[in-house]
Amino acid sequence: MSAIDTLPPLRQVIMDHDLTAKKSLGQNFLLDLNLTAKIARAAGDLSKCDVLEIGPGPGGLTRGLLAEGARHVLAVEKDSRAMGALNEIAAAYPNRLSLINGDALAIDPLAQLTPPIRVCANLPYNIGTELLIRWLTPREWPPFWTSLTLMFQREVAQRIVAKPRSKAYGRLAILSQWRADARIVMELPPEAFSPPPKVSSAVVHLTALPQPRFPADAKKLQALTARAFQQRRKMLRASLKPLSPDMEDILTSVGIKPTQRPEEIGLEAWCALSRALD
Numbered sequence: 453m454s455a456i457d458t459l460p461p462l463r464q465v466i467m468d469h470d471l472t473a474k475k476s477l478g479q480n481f482l483l484d485l486n487l488t489a490k491i492a493r494a495a496g497d498l499s500k501c502d503v504l505e506i507g508p509g510p511g512g513l514t515r516g517l518l519a520e521g522a523r524h525v526l527a528v529e530k531d532s533r534a535m536g537a538l539n540e541i542a543a544a545y546p547n548r549l550s551l552i553n554g555d556a557l558a559i560d561p562l563a564q565l566t567p568p569i570r571v572c573a574n575l576p577y578n579i580g581t582e583l584l585i586r587w588l589t590p591r592e593w594p595p596f597w598t599s600l601t602l603m604f605q606r607e608v609a610q611r612i613v614a615k616p617r618s619k620a621y622g623r624l625a626i627l628s629q630w631r632a633d634a635r636i637v638m639e640l641p642p643e644a645f646s647p648p649p650k651v652s653s654a655v656v657h658l659t660a661l662p663q664p665r666f667p668a669d670a671k672k673l674q675a676l677t678a679r680a681f682q683q684r685r686k687m688l689r690a691s692l693k694p695l696s697p698d699m700e701d702i703l704t705s706v707g708i709k710p711t712q713r714p715e716e717i718g719l720e721a722w723c724a725l726s727r728a729l730d
């Protein structure tokens with residue numbers, strides 16, 4: 453294990469602070485500081501940015517972000533057992549790490565961040581998709597973040613970058629690619645984590661576009677695609693019928709055949725349909 457800083461190795465930190473991983477908190481820790489530094493580098497140039505990290509745990513990625521030069525890191529961790537280890541990192545990097553002990557779903561950390569802001573996190577799997585959807589569907593665009601560099605289960609990462617006519621294509625691909633460039637930048641086997649999860653993981657890097665690729669209302673696009681893909685084998689005239697008695701005409705008016713299935717419809721047509729239903 454390389455020394456990216458003078459702090460103790462992560463296995464030692466976990467022992468010293470009694471941080472036995474809890475499944476209920478989605479705790480699968482990264483212990484290789486070379487790997488966490490690599491993830492931090494995938495987030496881009498951090499030197500002029502504040503970084504929001506969700507779920508720092510014992511702080512492997514936090515240390516990577518700081519060692520890679522992040523101007524300031526704000527880390528939100530639900531598990532109070534981790535605060536001792538995180539405070540030690542804060543002491544080693546004076547004035548560059550702030551900590552919030554709380555639930556990322558319930559906290560609005562924006563007041564403590566100065567733009568430009570990048571988000572970088574090895575997310576707890578149980579809240580990863582929900583956080584991503586929130587970050588992709590704020591009221592105002594551009595959002596508070598310039599990029600998101602996020603670890604997901606590989607299957608979720610594939611859904612984010614999926615193209616039409618593939619099994620993984622759905623609401624997540626549409627919402628992600630509508631307002632951001634999204635690509636998988638790293639794949640990690642279960643053994644990269646302690647304890648190893650059941651499935652492989654992947655890091656996705658999303659860069660916010662200055663404006664969405666096509667006009668649409670975020671909440672409406674989200675609701676429409678959620679409904680359509682809930683019954684992905686059904687023709688759109690059937691799955692979307694409850695939305696309007698004139699559904700077939702509306703579909704035809706935006707160039708969609710009523711007999712098409714949701715996975716055949718590209719981003720531009722989804723946005724056009726969402727506007728037509730408005």
Ligand code: SAM
Nearest residue numbers: 477480481482507508509530531555556574576
């Ligand atoms: N970043 C660390 C790493 O890479 O080793 C830990 C990643 S682990 C997959 C997820 C972390 O998120 C855990 O530390 C867990 O306690 C924390 N967590 C779980 N639910 C959370 C929530 N609702 N808000 C903030 N942190 C949460």
